[in-house]
Amino acid sequence: MSKRRYPPIGCLIPFEAAARLGSMSAAARELGISQPAISRHLQLLEADLGQALFHRNRRGLSLTAAGRDYRDAVTLGLENIARATEILRAGGDQTIRIAANFGFAQQWLMPRFSRLRASYPALFFRLLTSDQDDELTLANSDLAIRFGTGDWPGWHSVQLFQEEVFPICSPAYVGERPHLHKAGIAAGDLLGERLLHMDEVNARWLTWANWLRLQGLKPPAAKPQLLYSTYPLLLQATLAGEGIALGWRGLVDPLLQSGSLVQLLPGLHRPEHGYFVTYRIGHSAEKLLREIVDWLLSEMPREPSP
Structure with missing residues (x-):
């Protein structure tokens, strides 16, 4: 296997700075070296590569097509080196x-x-x-x-x-209940349905009781017969057609887009x-x-x- 030939390594950081800032003077100030030193690094790199990386004019530097491609590769490499260095300085893997x-x-x-x-x-x-x-x-x-x-x-x-919450159910569940896919369905139409509940030990999430109150409705007095301890379990029951659950925008979007679940009503926003x-x-x-x-x-x- 032939030996890999690297560019002049010391030229890469000055090149990245000049390419990013569009100026040898600005690159020199950032790196704390002189402008002639930046110029020498760029000339050495271009000579090694055999082609120009910059157009030079009175207003500064602009990259050639080759320079843009090389900048992208060098920037990615330096970012990976910087990240790996930070990890090692923090104590290894x-x-x-x-x-x-x-x-x-x-x-x-x-x-x-x-x-x-x-x-x-x-x-x-x-x-x-x-x-x-x-x-x-x-x-x-x-x-x-x-x-x-x-x-x-x-x-x-x-x-x-932000939080956006709405009732969801499976296509099979709504398909067996024509009143749920009629025009003008309202929150009150859900009161007689099987509402699937999360364990309500944490009030940070909206519960059915609070969601119904925010719709101007009185929650059912009867306690739910079954509480689901995690949201994935609740979604699994909803997908199986067990009832209607509350869905959170951002979490259930793929299930809605695939048609696995149906959104019954517009979302309720709590932007805070x-x-x-x-x-x-x-x-x-x-x-x-x-x-x-x-x-x-x-x-x-x-x-x-x-």
């Missing part, structure tokens, strides 16, 4: 522990987990799932996906999406509530965590689901 409730973990995070790992190949990820949102549960997490209003003292929080990605203020890997937060935000749809 780094594990990022992400805490999330069962519903968010299964419905939103897991379909994206392989892409997250591929984006950070030097990291190890551990997913911690629990519906308990307390200090003891979150103590071992680096990132926590939390539901609420974003007000957690000592934590940075960035909202992923929603899912937030959070990490502790002063975390030792704060820069890396901010990167991962940005990655998670990039996975959000550009337009709201219908």
Whole structure:
């Protein structure tokens, strides 16, 4: 196998700075070296590659087509080196522990987990799932996906999406009840139906009782016969046609888009509530965590689901 021939390694950082800033003077100021030194690095790199990377004019630098392609490759390589360096300086192979409730973990995070790992190949990820949102549960997490209003003292929080809640059921369930797919169905039409309930020990999420009150209706007096301990179990029962559940925008969208579930009524918005990605203020890997937060935000749809 032939020996791999690398470019002049010391030229790559000056090249990246000049390409990003569009100026040798600006690159020199950022790197703390002289402008002639930047110029020599760029000339050496171009001579090694055998082609021009920049157009030089009085207004500064602009990349050639070859320069743009090379900039993209060099930038990616330097970012990977910087990330790996940060991990080693933090003490070697780094594990990022992400805490999330069962519903968010299964419905939103897991379909994206392989892409997250591929984006950070030097990291190890551990997913911690629990519906308990307390200090003891979150103590071992680096990132926590939390539901609420974003007000957690000592934590940075960035909202992923606002809360929008609506009744959902299977096509089979609604198909057997013509009154549910008539025009002008209202919230009151659901009072005589089988409403599927989560265990209501945590008031952060909307319950059927609160959802009905917000619709101006009085909840049924009878207690539900069955409570589901996690949201995935509740969705499984809904998919099986057991009844009507409350669905959260962002979690059930793929099931609606595939036709596995049906949305019965428009969504109820509580914009001050929603899912937030959070990490502790002063975390030792704060820069890396901010990167991962940005990655998670990039996975959000550009337009709201219908």
